[in-house]
Amino acid sequence: MSAPSATKEKLDTTQPYVDDGEGYVGADGTRYLFVKYAVGEGYKACIWYWTLRRGVGALASKYADTGDEAYAHKCAVIMARIATEYPLLNADRPDNLTQDQIEQLEYRRPPNRRLHTVGGYQVEAPYLRNVLQAYRRIYPYLEKGGDEELRGFLAEKGLDDVKSLIQWDLCHEMILGALEGNFVSGNGILGLHSVLALAAVDWEMHDPMKGATTKYILDWILHTGPNCVDEWLYNYFDRDGFSCTEGLGYNFGGGISHVVPLAEVMKTAGVDLYALPRIREAICAPIKPTVAGKWAPSIGDGGSWKGSNTRGYWSSRHMGPPLMAYGDPLLAQAIANSGRDAGEYTEKVEELVAKVGKEMTWESRNYPIFGLAIFESGEGDYRRGVTCFYGGTTAHGHYDRLTFSVFNKRGPVTPELGYPYMSSPERNGWTNNTSSHNTVVVDARKQVNLEPANINMFTVTPTAQALEVDGQVAYRGIVSKYNRTLIWVDVDDRNSYLVDVFRVAGGSQHDYSLHGTGNQVSVQGLELVAQEGGTLAGPEVEYLEYYDKRPKGAYYGSGYQYLFNVAKARRFVTLNQGDFIATWDHYKEKTPFLRVHVPGGVAEQVLFADGLPPFGKPQDALRYMFLRNGTCPPYNQQYDESGSRVFPVGDLESTFVTVLEPLYDEPFIGHIERFSGTERQDVVLGIHRADGATDVLICLESPSMFTDSGIAFEGRIGLYTRRTLGNGGPSRMVLLDGSSLSVGKSSLAVTGATEGTVSSVDYEAMTLTVPEKLPEGDKLAGKTIVFNTPPRTTSFVIDSVETVPEGSRIKLRAVDAIAYRGKVESANNANATVVLDSPISILHAGTGLAGMRLYNEDHSLSVRLKSFKRRWDPNTPWPPFGGTASVEAGQDLEQAFVDKDGDGITIAYVYEFGPGDLYRITSTAYLEQKQ
Secondary structure: OOOOOOOHHOOOOOOOOOOOOOOEOOOOOOOOHHHHHHHHHHHOOHHHHHHHHHHHHHHHHHHHHHHHHHHHHHHHHHHHHHHHHHHHHOOOOOOOOHHHHOOOOOOOOOOOOOOOOOOOOOOOHHHHHHHHHHHHHHHHHHHHOHHHHHHHHHHHOOOOOOOHHHHHHHEEEEEEEHHHHOOOEEOEEEHHHHHHHHHHHOOOOOOOOOOOOOOOHHHHHHHHOOOHHHHHHHOOOOOOOOOOOOOOHHHOOOHHHHHHHHHHHHHOOOOHHHOOOOHHHHHHHHOOOOEEEEEOOOOOOOOEOOOOOHHOOOOOOHHHHHHHHHHHHHHHHHHHHHOOOHHHHHHHHHHHHHHHHOOOOOEOOOEOOOEEEEEOOOOOOHHHHEEEEEEOOOOOOOOOOOEEEEOOOOOEOOOOOOOOOOHHHHHHHHOHHHHHOOOOEEEEEOEEEEOOOEEEEEEEEEOOEEEEEEEEEEEEEEOOOEEEEEEEEEEEOOOOOEEEEEEEEEEEHHHHHHHEEOOEEEEEEEEEEOOOOOOOOOOOOOOOEEEEOOOOOOOOOOOOHEEEEEEEEEEEEOOOEEEEEEEOOOOOOOOOOEEEEEEOOOEEEEEEEEEOOOOOOOOOOOEEEEEEEHHHOOOOOOOOOOOOOOOOOOOOOOEEEEEEEOOOOOEEEEEEEEEOOOOOOEEEEEEEEEOOOOEEEEEEEEEEEEEEOEEEEEEEEEEEEEOOOOOEEEEEEEEEEEEEEEOOOEEEOOOOOOOEEOEEEEEOEEEEEEOOOOOOOOOOOEEEEEEEOOEEEEEEEEEEEEOOEEEEEEEEOOOOOEEEEEEEEEEOOOHHHEEEEEEEEOOHHOOOOOOOOEEEEOOOEEEEEEEEEEEEOOOOOOOEEEEEEOOOOOOHHHHOOOOOOOOOOOEEEEEEEOOOOEEEEOOOOEEEEEO
């Protein structure tokens, strides 16, 4: 733990295998860091890992199980030895602190570089847990002073009270390290709280004159400490229970994995965290991203291109205690489908599953703060669906805004790459780059930030669904439009297809990137010519050659040097009015898995290339299709050394259109055609199916009229299915966002989209009042209401509507609308700012708060947030601890943002929407004529 300063001079480094701390250099030049690895830099296999996490814990458990003092003896020797050294790590800290003195310690937000640990700031918390639990387990042995052999051995070392030594010089010192902000646990602060709570209960100390008491520690966790439950409940989790991390494994590893142990230990202390609605959402969160009944999207640093799921978090270990707390059948179903034994919860699981069945039901849904929308279709083996990630997180994220994945029972049809090589240039050059995802690359560079995109529409009818998301922020300063519209259409009980319309304006080059699960792709309608050598970056750029890397700083280029085996379309060959079809085989079964139909005229160039997924071998390559419009120089020729743009921003416009046909076996779409006479940004497709029917899909950029060949449509998105029936009329008519659709003698009409301004909000009841008269009761139940709070939008699901004298009162399905809860440091009328001092991890660490409403402590004042400038602690790499909220001028902020309830703390709240905000409820209708 501490090394003599003269160690290096005492070592003969000419001898074999001698490491002076800088590593032993072998004959072949390889440097082996024996010492650094042993003392902590390779903590998962280092001395401290085995000693503190495995050694003392195993010995103490064995003693508790058997009563054999030989195990307690060995455990006590190890802990006593560590206790003699541990205080020396931070020798400037006074000894024998009282609780009052502990409260005066300066908290340094983790990781505190001033204080020292044995395993690093991310792993000290688990060490603390093991040490405290071991101490409690061998306490009877320590209470009597150990055995004669131990007392004699320690007397030779000048130690006469082993219990006090371990209790104060190890256990209490580690607790102080946590209270001073010396370490966190894993990838977040929440792990520390669950560990510290367990330690506090095991500690069981009640004398404030001797140090931190159990009560003080638990209160620090709940209310008083930085990142206390009162804060992280709103600033680390969103209202749907997702934490701040894009990768789902990290998300739930930092969520339910710590929430449940914390709730359980707090229950023994008389505190019921299960009663908090957001805790319940966090516990259910691992169930929520499931798509097609089996899979989960591989978002950010998580999952695999071959498919992933979150069932590891459905186990009885995670879901069992909450099941007993809530009695929720959904949790019982999760445990029953986890693939693991239910253990002590078997009886409860079987009881509830017998009532509701084992098979879980899934509906289409949207999680707007996390930024994940999911379409669901089908049942049983023919469940299928689509996910679209549009972002809202900060950690372990990719530059992937607006990416999507299609799923069926065979797995991901258009997969994301999954968990990357963490320490390799490949992670930033390729895996988290925009080009490796199913989205659009602008000006041959990755997206400029990880800020959240906005949702404009999410509508669901029985056989067709639509989503529109706006990701202009992803290329801020380069584009004026970056919108994706996804329309998921059911054909029958087995099959659905996806229409993808991606509109981009701004920049000089647009590359629509799409890939399937394998590298075997056949193309109809294009003549492809293989490029001789090189990569997608050009025949002169070799594989892994960073041709567009800035001389200094991070990599912001295209990543095209990771794409090889390039083929380009020499010319378009007419196939049913100019469209072409690309068919991907399944990587394992080597049978057709995905067909993509591309109408003529959407791209100037078509290119194909192979890209390797993380940990993939050459045979695992995924075949990418790029639809390209325009041209621009490489990234390093667009910007100077300071990062300022020197290549002019272009004004290119593109509307990419593709129809994706995921296959179980036989194709079900014959060909597609794009109707002529529509605006470039408007899309009207005829999708001719193998069963003889034709779907006509209308997707207009803005609400307007469309008429053509007996079709009359008003709105934005509509669909009708034409098949040979007795009356010759359409068999299906759908308004996904529109007011009327007529085909021949058949028509469908409804009141158009409802738009207006919010009059008032009751945040406690989660209701809002609007002046418009809306359909009463549950007629709008399940529909999405979108709030426009420029530059942001957000959405909720409607539960019910009640007519009131002022208009209509809408009840929302949500636990709350709080986006951030922060302690107020100061308010300033002169510059219209409020400084907040609580950490924020979601909504890209606060930048996504702009446009929302800031309320003072008693909700007597609300002001609109114009911007939020994050504030970073000099000792802390993440998360930002609050920041400066710039708000609309004209209010007495200094008078409003004060301590209203007299508890010594001034609190402010940010709500997602408020009075005066615009809202929109999309109009939908559905009509089907059975054969």
